[in-house]
Amino acid sequence: MSVYRMTRYTLITSIVNRGTGLVLSLGLFLLIYWLTAVAAGKDAFAQAQTLLASPLAKLIYLGLILAGSYHLVAGIRHLIWDTGSGMERAQAQRSAWIVVLASLALTLLIAWALFAASPGGVR
Amino acid sequence: MSLRSALGRAQGHGAAHSGVHHWWMQRLTSLALVPLSVWFVTSLMALQRAGGGHSYDNVRAWMGQGWSVLLLTLLVLVGAWHSRLGVQVVIEDYVHDSGSKTLALILSNFLHVLLAAAGVLAILRVSFGVAS
Numbered sequence: 541m542s543v544y545r546m547t548r549y550t551l552i553t554s555i556v557n558r559g560t561g562l563v564l565s566l567g568l569f570l571l572i573y574w575l576t577a578v579a580a581g582k583d584a585f586a587q588a589q590t591l592l593a594s595p596l597a598k599l600i601y602l603g604l605i606l607a608g609s610y611h612l613v614a615g616i617r618h619l620i621w622d623t624g625s626g627m628e629r630a631q632a633q634r635s636a637w638i639v640v641l642a643s644l645a646l647t648l649l650i651a652w653a654l655f656a657a658s659p660g661g662v663r
Numbered sequence: 664m665s666l667r668s669a670l671g672r673a674q675g676h677g678a679a680h681s682g683v684h685h686w687w688m689q690r691l692t693s694l695a696l697v698p699l700s701v702w703f704v705t706s707l708m709a710l711q712r713a714g715g716g717h718s719y720d721n722v723r724a725w726m727g728q729g730w731s732v733l734l735l736t737l738l739v740l741v742g743a744w745h746s747r748l749g750v751q752v753v754i755e756d757y758v759h760d761s762g763s764k765t766l767a768l769i770l771s772n773f774l775h776v777l778l779a780a781a782g783v784l785a786i787l788r789v790s791f792g793v794a795s
Contacts, residue, residue, distance in 0.1 A: 558753065565746040568775075572739070572782045578722050579785035585719045612700060615693050622690060653708040 547629060549636040557614040560607040567604045602651060609646035613639045685748060692745035699738045706731070723789060732790045739782035747775040 577588035591597060617635050620626050626635055706725065707717070715721050725731055750771045758764040 558749075561746075561749045562753065565750055568743060568746055568778050571742075572778050572785070575726070575735070575739075575782055575785040578719065578726055579788040582719050589719075608700065608704075612697065616697065619690065619693060650704060650708065654711050 547632070549633045553614060553617075553636045553639060557611060557618075560611040560614070563603065563607040564611055567600075567607070570600070570604070598655065601654070602647075605650050605654075606643070606647045609650070610639065610643035613642045613646070685751070689745070689748045692741050692748065695737070695741045696745055699734060699741060702734055703738055726786065726789045727792070732786055735786050736783055739786070740779055743775045743779035743782070747772060750775075 573588070574592060577585045577592070580588075617626070617639055620635075626632065710717055710721055710725055713721070726735065751768060754764060754767045754771060758767050
């Protein structure tokens with residue numbers, strides 16, 4: 541890492557991408573916990589629900605959605621770089637802003653779809 | 664003409680013990696995770712909007728059907744793989760004491776395999792309708 545000379549945009553987006561990746565790695569535990577709870581049957585799931593439906597859990601979900609959206613968009617940017625395009629300084633700076641804006645938009649969209657009152661009522 | 668040394672070719676890796684393979688696997692898993700994660704999130708959103716939300720019955724029904732079993736399994740396996748690769752890079756970058764680094768890498772690998780196995784088993788249990 542010390543051999544790279546980066547602009548501020550690249551440095552920040554790189555670090556944040558790494559951070560969001562780590563957050564998602566922690567989220568893996570939650571995913572597996574949820575899947576296991578469903579597999580364990582109705583009673584076990586009801587117990588797990590006290591955790592999974594708690595306000596703290598909802599906050600964690602929001603964090604995971606934010607981290608996931610950012611990591612997805614920043615990751616796509618990386619894949620595009622792997623093809624060789626978009627690496628001029630001006631392009632990289634522009635795409636850094638696109639990553640931030642797109643991930644915020646995605647987060648709002650997903651959070652609204654999941655947390656705003658749904659037609660059938662929430663749970 | 665390959666520039667690899669004879670010893671490198673015999674061992675299957677060069678002095679760095681890995682490198683391009685890790686990088687390529689990271690790219691492959693990333694690529695696969697784009698459609699997989701989009702599918703996962705849109706499925707969750709569809710479940711929520713359909714009424715009844717993420718209740719036990721709704722989630723179980725969704726989890727047990729054909730496409731979900733396949734795609735969820737792929738999500739868990741590819742996601743855990745991708746995460747394992749990423750965490751490996753983080754450990755290698757920030758943990759410098761070789762004893763701690765080895766321990767951290769072992770822990771990370773074991774945890775990721777454990778998570779992946781637990782995830783797949785849970786999916787299969789629901790898919791085969793095994794009573795719990």
